[in-house]
Amino acid sequence: MNMNFNDTEQRELNSRLERKQMREMLTTYQNLLQGCFDECINDFSTKSIQSREEGCLMRCLDKRQKASERLTARFQELNQQMADKGGAPGQ
Amino acid sequence: MNMNFNDTEQRELNSRLERKQMREMLTTYQNLLQGCFDECINDFSTKSIQSREEGCLMRCLDKRQKASERLTARFQELNQQMADKGGAPGQ
Amino acid sequence: MNMNFNDTEQRELNSRLERKQMREMLTTYQNLLQGCFDECINDFSTKSIQSREEGCLMRCLDKRQKASERLTARFQELNQQMADKGGAPGQ
Amino acid sequence: MSFLFGGGRPQPSSAEKIAQAEMEFEMVMDAFSRLNSSCTRKCLPTDYREGELNKAESVCLDRCAAKFVEVSLKVSEKFQQDAANARGGQAGSGGMFGM
Amino acid sequence: MSFLFGGGRPQPSSAEKIAQAEMEFEMVMDAFSRLNSSCTRKCLPTDYREGELNKAESVCLDRCAAKFVEVSLKVSEKFQQDAANARGGQAGSGGMFGM
Amino acid sequence: MSFLFGGGRPQPSSAEKIAQAEMEFEMVMDAFSRLNSSCTRKCLPTDYREGELNKAESVCLDRCAAKFVEVSLKVSEKFQQDAANARGGQAGSGGMFGM
Structure with missing residues (x-):
């Protein structure tokens, strides 16, 4: 994508992308929450979280977040390599 | 969220939220339909729904809808309790 | 839905539907890609795709795309039959 | 989709008509x-x-396609029936496909 | 949702306020x-x-509903705590529910 | 993403350019x-x-990340190839990543 934006266009674009990124962050957050809920909370004999469940939950959040950060770094590197080879943008 | 909206803003906001709520209702409807299809329709030796499948389908819809209504009520109660404790809005 | 649109409305509507259709096509593309990745790529002892994996991937893409085309044709026929019977639009 | 949209509302504005067509x-x-x-x-x-x-x-x-469409119709009928019952008796009429 | 939105920004415009309320x-x-x-x-x-x-x-x-909400709160607290630690020590305060 | 967007169209308007960048x-x-x-x-x-x-x-x-990206490229090449074959022979050129 080789488009030239003037200042007004760039401002409008930035504000839209910011909003999209915020929405994406929130979706990621909710995915994380639901994913760890689904995997760690399976006992409905009580209505409060058990300490075993809470431990699982915290480790799940930690591990998934670290995985996500690692994958983000890899994705960016690979994206950059593509761009350098003259492949398509992807960013 | 403690925002003050003037009348124009409030009208604009309401109309947007209404549209979002409508869209959400339709998604819920389609989720219900697909969920019950996936669970009840598994025989492709005929091209019409069998009476056994139809029974399953109707009970599935009934039960899931009741579950959804029950969960809505709980969600609102819990949300309200949060708000009362001075926690965050969530509504 | 029996609505009459004037020219301006029709143009606005068309451009919106076009954008939605484009977005839908891209989602379909990404679903296809992720679905075949999930089913065919399961060996992480190497960082490059194995020829066995590549074969699976290509057959998966071919077969799913053909299935999708077949289902599109059926969906349109069924939709048309509904419309002819005076049922609801759906198109 | 008359049971979800419209249904006795006044003349819709341009923006509303477009939004409705878009949603359908x-x-x-x-x-x-x-x-x-x-x-x-x-x-x-x-x-x-x-x-x-x-x-x-x-x-x-x-x-599978035929059954999915048949299920869509049945579900739509059931919802209209339920809505009619809730309103107090008379059944809804007209199928609705695609949702 | 103050930890995600706002937080010391200047007076928001109409469009921003509406977008924020919509997102919440x-x-x-x-x-x-x-x-x-x-x-x-x-x-x-x-x-x-x-x-x-x-x-x-x-x-x-x-x-299940009660546990889901409890988990939401715990996750939100953890995120605020992590964010506070990242900023250099002081913990965030105030729960956030629904996200 | 030239095989999906543009490709010989006239000068796009501001709104179109922004919509395209947004979609990418x-x-x-x-x-x-x-x-x-x-x-x-x-x-x-x-x-x-x-x-x-x-x-x-x-x-x-x-x-897994490396393989996912490799698969993305292969799939994109395949689609361009298929499209080129459908148009009547000449192959598309240029990879496309990220979709």
Whole structure:
């Protein structure tokens, strides 16, 4: 994508992308929450979280977040390599 | 969220939220339909729904809808309790 | 839905539907890609795709795309039959 | 989709008409996308030994599509019936497909 | 949701305020939709032998909803804590529910 | 993404250019989100006995990301090839990543 934006266009674009990124962050957050809920909370004999469940939950959040950060770094590197080879943008 | 909206803003906001709520209702409807299809329709030796499948389908819809209504009520109660404790809005 | 649109409305509507259709096509593309990745790529002892994996991937893409085309044709026929019977639009 | 939209409202504005048409279009696309994912899952084995659809898979897809549409109609009728019962007795009429 | 939005920004414009309120509304709807799908999956058997919720299913749904909300709070606290630690020590305060 | 957008169209308007850039951004975010969910599912065991990534998991994630991107490129090439064949022979050129 080789488009030239003037200042007004760039401002409008930035504000839209910011909003999209915020929405994406929130979706990621909710995915994380639901994913760890689904995997760690399976006992409905009580209505409060058990300490075993809470431990699982915290480790799940930690591990998934670290995985996500690692994958983000890899994705960016690979994206950059593509761009350098003259492949398509992807960013 | 403690925002003050003037009348124009409030009208604009309401109309947007209404549209979002409508869209959400339709998604819920389609989720219900697909969920019950996936669970009840598994025989492709005929091209019409069998009476056994139809029974399953109707009970599935009934039960899931009741579950959804029950969960809505709980969600609102819990949300309200949060708000009362001075926690965050969530509504 | 029996609505009459004037020219301006029709143009606005068309451009919106076009954008939605484009977005839908891209989602379909990404679903296809992720679905075949999930089913065919399961060996992480190497960082490059194995020829066995590549074969699976290509057959998966071919077969799913053909299935999708077949289902599109059926969906349109069924939709048309509904419309002819005076049922609801759906198109 | 008269049971969801309109239904005795006054003349809609341009923006409303467009928004409604847009939403109906989305609903049809969404319905197809769900049919597609459900029937693909139900009818295609996941080993992908060949790229062609064989006879059994093709027949399964055709029947699955027909059943999905039939289910859509039944569900829509049921909802309209339930809504009519809730309003106090008289049944809704007219099918609705695609949602 | 002060830890995600606002937080020391200047007076927002009309459009920004509306966009923010819209997003919060969406988040609450999304939270409910996830609670709904998770608890339905966890509490309803998939054979559908009856259309009514029985006692055990009802109790399971109630507890599942309570646990989901409790988990939401815990996750939000953890994120605020992590963010505070990252900023250099002081903990965030105030719960946030629904996201 | 020239095979999907543009490709010989006249000068686009401001709104069109912005919409296109917006859509490309969304596609990249969507691609990452799918990579993330697939690789997390494939590489992390679901018992969560520890909060750290261990060596095996880290290596699996790195390879999974590389394979996902490689698959994206292959799929894009295949689609361009298919499209070119459909147009009557000449192959498309240029990779496309992120979608």
